[in-house]
Amino acid sequence: MSTMNFIFAVLSMAAVMIFFRVMPLLFFKGKIKNKFLNSFLAYVPYAVLTSMTFPEVFHSTSSVTSATFGVIVAIVLSYFEQSLIVVALSSTASVFIVEQVMKFMTK
Amino acid sequence: MENKKLKLDRGEYRRGLKEGIPAGFGYLPVSMACGVASCKAGIAFGMSQFMSIMMYTASGQAAAINLLVGGETAVFMFALTLFVMNCRYLLLSLSIAQRFDSSMGTIQRILFGLFNTDETFGIAMKNKGKLNFSYLIGLVIPPYIGFLIGNAAGCLLNDILPKSISSALGIVLFAMFIGIIVPPARDSKPVLAVTIIALTISFILECIPFIKQHLTAGWIIILCAVITSLIGAILFPVEDKDEKSNNDDKLIEEKEEK
Structure with a gap:
């Protein structure tokens, strides 16, 4: 994608963000009464984050093995209510360690 | 909703700032990860900052970076992805608008809306009763600044880091997404x-x-x-x-x- 095109892409994405952030505050005074629509919107964030994360996460580091370790560490730590910083950094650290160990073992 | 003059109540503004500062620090790692990811993907430093200033959404920017790396060329696809991802803002905005007091005229609503995020929404909704403009604008400023600083730092960091660490950092945003998904899924x-x-x-x-x-x-x-x-x-x-x-x-x- 050319730089110019990407600038257009960023501007269009910014327009979408502004649309969602500002428009409802200005134009809708009532609530969404439709239960189905409400439920749908409530589940969208989880569905999006999950489908963005899996399976791409397994290709996010230099090997599937190290990524798998990172995923496991992230799931366990967040299950036990660690903060996002701790989860992210520990997962990254475990990937780093596994990759170093693998390098050490294969050579 | 009529036009109102922009007036700030200093006390309320300070209260907002105070509550917003922890969220600003909280954004540092997220936005740093975002900066690392974008510069790792080959996006120029300036372009990465431009994205953050204009979009101000870590998950959205991560999605955009993924699309770019995946070879997406259609501008429409970028916009559509962001559209689907951010439908939830409809809900956030709608429910917070119920709590606005009479200080929220048109300009005030626009200014607050531009900088509102999931986190500031969460903090604001912890308040009992009505929300005024001075408090809300104080609340949303520190996270935005934190986000921009973090993104820039992440980009700079990416240039300095050795390859082994930069490879491990590839997982950082995904780990964060897992950290967002797991607690509500557990409960x-x-x-x-x-x-x-x-x-x-x-x-x-x-x-x-x-x-x-x-x-x-x-x-x-x-x-x-x-x-x-x-x-x-x-x-x-x-x-x-x-x-x-x-x-x-x-x-x-x-x-x-x-």
């Missing part, structure tokens, strides 16, 4: 079910060669999210919590009056 069965359905569909879509060949990564995310949320909405309709909490507020107010 709520419907969310857990939705997560598992999304996981399954995502892997299935990934495995079908026909889809892999004809749909870009962006479409697969959108398809998966829409199918999953539809299934979730059919199987587990959400109770209207807002109505309940509003009633609670009323009860509290009535008690206080007594």
Whole structure:
């Protein structure tokens, strides 16, 4: 994608963000009464984050093995209510360690 | 909703700033990860900052970076992905708008809306009673600044780091997403079910060669999210919590009056 095109892409994405952030505050005074629509919107964030994360996460580091370790560490730590910083950094650290160990073992 | 002059109540503004500063620090790691990811993907330093200033959404920027790396060329696809991802802002904005007091005229609503995020929404909604402009604008400034600083720092860091660490950092945003998904999935069965359905569909879509060949990564995310949320909405309709909490507020107010 050319730089110019990407600038257009960023501007269009910014327009979408502004649309969602500002428009409802200005134009809708009532609530969404439709239960189905409400439920749908409530589940969208989880569905999006999950489908963005899996399976791409397994290709996010230099090997599937190290990524798998990172995923496991992230799931366990967040299950036990660690903060996002701790989860992210520990997962990254475990990937780093596994990759170093693998390098050490294969050579 | 009529036009009102921009006036700030210093005390309320300070109270907002005070509550916003921790969120600003909280954004540092997220936005740093975002900066690392963008510069690692080959996006120029300036372009990465431009993205942050204009979009101000870590998950959205991560999605955009993924699309770019995946070779997406259609501007429309970028916008559509962001559209699907951010439908939830409709909900956030709608429910916070119920709590605005009379200081929120048109300009005030626009200014606050531009900088509102999930986190500032969460903090603001912890307040009992009505929300005024001075407090809200104080609240949203520190996270925005934190986000921009973090993103720039992440980009700079990416240039300095050795390759082994930079490779490990590839997982950082995904780990953060896992950190966002897991706690609610642990506490709520419907969310857990939705997560598992999304996981399954995502892997299935990934495995079908026909889809892999004809749909870009962006479409697969959108398809998966829409199918999953539809299934979730059919199987587990959400109770209207807002109505309940509003009633609670009323009860509290009535008690206080007594």
